[in-house]
Amino acid sequence: MDSGPRGGDEELAVLLSRRLGPRHPVAAAAVVSAEGTAVAVVGAGLDADFEIGSISKGVTGLLYADALRRGEVASDTTLGELLPLGECPAAGVSLASLSTHRSGLPRLPKSAQPWRRAFALWRHGTNPYGESLDLLLEQARGVAVGKARPQYSNFGFELLGHALASAASTTYAELVERRVAGPLGLDPFYVPATVGELRPGAVDGRSHRGRARAPWTGEALGPAGGIRASIGAMARFTAALLDGSAPGTAALDPVADFRPGARIGAAWITYRLKGRPVTWHNGGTGGFRSWLGLDRATGTGVVVLSATATGVDRHGFKLLAERSGAPQEP
Structure with a gap:
């Protein structure tokens, strides 16, 4: 199968094209190991930047x-100490609980009308996340805080x-x-607040059926899913995670179930x-998937990026298993 232009490591590009197939016409991968770094892109140039979704x-x-x-915050520092939230329940939520998805905050606040947004994304391909920081804070002032238990929260991040x-x-x-x-010398690796801030190498995302999807931009979204990056930048980022030169690599160490x-x-x-630990995160937006x-x-x-909203997790786990001897996804 020919998925169009390929760039970077030819062997990895051919493998990527074969594994992902026609459902992922624009995709990229990187493998970082003691033997060196290989990056590949199919369907775009090496400078193409992708939405990395929740890897953000x-x-x-x-x-x-x-x-x-740095001593800028403590684990028990609360949102109310850093953001103008007044006396609302969310003001008492600790940063530590947010970092492990145990804050009691919902995935999205009811005031954001997540079902209406999900329908608009499905029907029209629109961006469901476009809030300003001021609107995010307004939502936080009105949100209820539930039981502190593991619950994935975009809003919390x-x-x-x-x-x-x-x-x-x-x-x-x-x-x-x-x-x-x-x-770390990552370029492009950036957080666009508006479509106008997208760089020339920004690729367009598509649904799993191939329909165009609007870019996911927004000031509020950035920390939870708003970063864009090229595969080269993601390879360097991955290398920095492995060698400890990235800031805050203690974040990789598990602290809670x-x-x-x-x-x-x-x-x-x-x-x-x-018996072998594999540390990971994935991401998904309206038109992209990442691992x-x-x-x-x-x-x-290993990094796998796709400009199509069809999952790539199993491909990532498999490639990591092949290159390191790590077990594949259960």
């Missing part, structure tokens, strides 16, 4: 761990990232540039598969 939460987790190290930015007296987009993208067979650090999930996994014991990492 992993970046926010790193920034949280780094802020702890949006608030966590903006609280960390406030602690550093900057914006989330600038915090990513200042502490992650800039020091998350779901059966899994533990969680600051956003990063670790499965102990057949980043690490076998830290062997110093191997």
Whole structure:
């Protein structure tokens, strides 16, 4: 099958094209190991940037761990100490609970009308996340806080990232540039607040049926799912996670149970598969899917990106297993 132009490592490009098939006409992969780094793109150029979706939460987790190290925040620092939330229940939520999805905050607040947004995404391909920071804070002031238990929350990570930015007296987009993208030489690796901020290499995403999907941009969204990056930038990011040069790599270490067979650090999930830990995060937006996994014991990492909203997790797990001897997804 010919998926169009290929770039980077030819062997990896051919493997990627064969494995993902025609449902993923624009995709990219990277393998980082002791033998070196290989990157490949099919259907686009090497400078193409993709929405990495909820891998952005992993970046926010790193920034949280780094802020702890810097003394800017403590694990028991609350949202109300950093954001203008008044006396609402969300003001008392701790950063530590947010970082492990145990805050009691919902996935999305009811005031955001998630069902209406989901329908608009399905029907028209629109961006369901476009809030400003002011609107996010308004939503937070009216939200109820539930029982502290493992519950994945986009809303919680949006608030966590903006609280960390406030602690550093900057914006989330600038915090990513200042502490992650800039020091690690990641380009492109950025947080567009509007469509107008997309860079020339930004590729268009599509649904699993091939329908065009609007880019997911928004000031509020950034910490939970708003970062875009090229496969080269993601390869360098992965290498920095493995060698410890990325800020806040303590975020990778699991500190709490998350779901059966899994533990969680600051956003990063670790499965102990057949006695061997694999640390990972995935992402999904209206028109993209992403996966980043690490076998830290062997110093191997894999990234798979697709500009189609069809999952790539199993491909990522399989490729990591092949390149490191790690077990595949259960």
